[in-house]
Amino acid sequence: MEVLAQTQRVSLASFNNTPACHVRRPVFISRSQFCGGNQPFESAVSRQVLTASTSRRGDALILRCQGSNGAAAAPWAQKDARLVLEDGSVWEGRAFGTQGTALAEVVFNTSLTGYQEILTDPSYKGQFVVFTHPHIGNVGINFGDMESEKCHLGGIIIRDLSASVSNYRSTKTVDEYLKEQGVLGIADVDTRAITRRLRDTGALNGIITTDMTTPAEELVQQTKSWSILGKDLIREVTCSEPYEWKDTTEHEWEFNPNVLARNGEQPFHIVAYDFGIKHNILRRLASFGCRLTVVPADYPASKVLEMNPDGVFLSNGPGDPSAVPYAVENVRQVLGKKPVFGICMGHQLLGQAFGGETFKLKFGHHGGNHPIRYAPTSRIEISAQNHNYAVNPETLPADVEVTHINLNDGTCAGLLCKPKKAMSIQYHPEASPGPHDADVCFEQFIEMLKEERAGKAAVAA
Template identity: 50%
Template sequence: MTQIAKLALEDGTVFTGTAWGAIGERDGEVCFNTSMTGYQEILTDPSYRGQIVTMTYTEMGNYGVNLEDLESEKPHLAGFVVKQLSQRPSNFRSQQSLHDYLARHGIVGIAGIDTRALVRRLRTQGAMKGVISSIDLDNESLVRKAKNSPGLVGRDLVREVMPTAPRNWTEGLNTWAKLPLESNPAFADKQLHVVALDYGMKWNIARHLSDEGCRVTILPGTATAEEVLSYEPDGVFLSNGPGDPEPLVYAQDCIRGLLGEVPVFGICLGHQLLGLAAGAKTFKLKFGHRGANQPVQNLLTGKIEITSQNHGFAVDDTTLPACLEVTHRNLNDNTVAGLRHKEFPAFSVQYHPESSAGPHDSRYLFRQFREQMLAQEAATPSS
């Protein structure tokens, strides 16, 4: 027997559909992603913590789920909304159905609603707090719960997804083969040591750093600058992560202590935190940028990059201090998509160059980070 589920928004709108995945109830900010594929990478991206994700493409689950395409150990989002769920996954790499995967990890889903109407409402009104439930089907009750839910602004969600202890990363790209400590043999002449501050990092980022010949040490995002520097890194990476960057004062303080000491490269939340640490401010976007088809212009080269993005906040370019230069712009709304520090070797982008899932246009940024570390080492007098 088909079980009913409902999705209620804080503005009083209620959608009725079919329950799938886990049976239960979760609240979160309702957002949408325009990717046609890559749902497994979206589900396991820690940046979606606290969000109910709506996919705009009409069918999800058609190629199932496999263990190689995970971006973290488990799904982190609050709920998953689709127009149609494929009941028969067909792919030689598939190991289980999307329904079974979500049920196993306790993620509540709803299917069969008019996702086009939902997305039009979110684009018009902005991202809203919501509740997805297959146990409480009372409209008034659900709307009340949506209104009373905490939302994203002002919350520190990083502490809910970051690792609790340091670890050494051992995987590269392609087959995710285990790497020796010397990493990619193409860079055997000089192995660089990168400390990655994990605020909710996608695994493919660490794989890219490894493929650039780097030994990668991952530290919790709460690490101090003194703790980071005690590992004697050649560079520091600032990862993606969920939610509002402004409450993360500990991360901003750490980054300030690192600027000028080692080269720094930030992605997504790491980009926002670098901006805040340098003196800029951030703001909440109306409905965010989430998808694998976001156009960005590199202002330094003039080239256009198609990028994968997932964020609901952005750096406010009207607050940029003199030490920061905008290097990339989102061509959909002209928001800041990249920054460069004018005094210290530090840069960041608002999108995901690790291309999982998404286009490969921006992978050059990892090579740029490596070159920056080598230049810094060459410019540092030997003791």
């Protein structure tokens, strides 16, 4: 994109902090009513300030972007990226992040906050996220809110990319971060219309591309040649070696007095299977007094049992839960031998280890306001969710209770098997981003670990 400058005479009345051009939408706005060299102009889009000389009062500066055909095109009208969906629809918009072409499953997320946590949640591997919140990027990117080491999703689809960043923790813009991560972004598309389409059709495959020449029909064919079903995406996001984790959540998170009351007790040792684990899950477990060893997704259950942990944790993760039988087998082997807690993918793997089956939802649950009923007390939680699959409760054995129910569609959102000391939830109690109502799940797991420890002590005595 080449920026051109030219002068054009406009009326004096329009020249005092008013648009520098009143024949087109203003791009640069005069900050001064004087003429001469070094007159400041501010971009209405990026707040960039430049100086230009105006030869006489009444001369103004117009900046224009050169379109691909060489003709001048306004930046707000510039279309240099496409989202092509497998239903044949094509959405033209403005590219940001990296350049190129990527193919993934398109899902929408309705969270109002937390785009950085969503960008760095490994569970989004193989997916593009449409943000229904219309304005993304206003608080930039910071070190503290990373949910993993990188941005795993294939691309993001947004209405409006914030032209400026305002946050004291921010170290870079979303655009810079996506460029660095090699991830595509498309802005200035009608995200409301795309979301309504996905809600009607269900999740669709899509291509985001900055190539504006390949015919759309060809791209539509490509979207149809791929499926996320049956793919093991966990192998692409799991750690390669076991490691220890100690960080807790920061002070403002410690709204739960039971966390603080536990200080001083001997920590519980948890082995956490990393299927694409989010950092805040590890931080919350550490805050509840756990010492954590994180292991790769295919780490043999026999080696986990050799470590003799107090409990085993099964993390969230990307893709189809029925495509990872090796993980289900590991869970089966620890079941009944150690207390187990699973979150999201971990819940789905636990469901399969019990003998149950998973199925794909129409467009999944991705957002920060999904209501859940905890069946034993009828307590309602507002929860953070991100999943496309669910456990079919009818396929579970009799000793497994459905403890949590999603009130939007009645799907199974939590399980408990008392005899085997195993529990799970389909959503995200670590709440990063999202409401904290489900934090109590960590406490319930800790109670399970305490019971187990007390039971062992009683046998030993």
